Amino acid sequence: MKVIYIRHGETLENAKGIVMGQQQGRLSKRGIAQAERIAKKLRNIKIDAIYSSDLQRAYRTAQIIAGLHKPALHVAKAKALRECYYGRLQGKPRKDYGGEEEFRYRYFAGEFKKYGVEDPKKAYMRVSNFIKRVYEKHKNKDIAIVSHGSLFRIFAAAIYGIKLESAVGIQAPENCEAIVFEIKKHGDKFHSKLVMNIRA
Secondary structure (H helix, E strand, O other), X not given: OEEEEEEOOOEHXXXXXXXXXXXXXXXXXXXXXXXXXXXXXXXXXXXOEEEEEOOHHHHHHHHHHHHHOOOOXXXXXXXXXXXXXXXXXXXOEHHHHOHHHHHHHHHHOOOOHHHOOOOHHHHHHHHHHHHXXXXXXXXXXXXXXXXXXXXXXXXHHHHHOOOHHHHHHOOOOOOOOEEEEEEXXXXXXXXXXXXXXXXX
């Protein structure tokens, strides 16, 4: 199965450095332009199905991609593809908690539990179960997934079969960057390889 993982376009909140988590978010003008550019680059690439986080910033990005694709595609929403839930940190400036990199390391280290955040292990399980279901349905197909930056690290850990603690160092895609993987399953384990990156 080939998977094209696309991070949503820039949001108004991204531009302000706000912790988003599972808040909906609105694409900025730049974010819409990013979505349109990546949609044009993916227009003639084979995609049999497209799945999106049900959060508005991802779903709107997916709609733009699906609408420009030839042939046009229906976007299937998947709650399992939501960004990690950051509890009471959502809506607050990321810089108040150490900036982008420090925030990421503290989240994976479990330092934000007191704020009611989602346990990374639970996020891993929902993503892993989603991949298993989609693989059984589309094992010989090419699919697109439109989701989020932090969730990408967990997605990558799941398809590469690496420890969740190692995911913290994985580079997340830029807004509307598409990362293409070839995924195969041997027994209960996935074996994956990176095929290419496509930037908006």
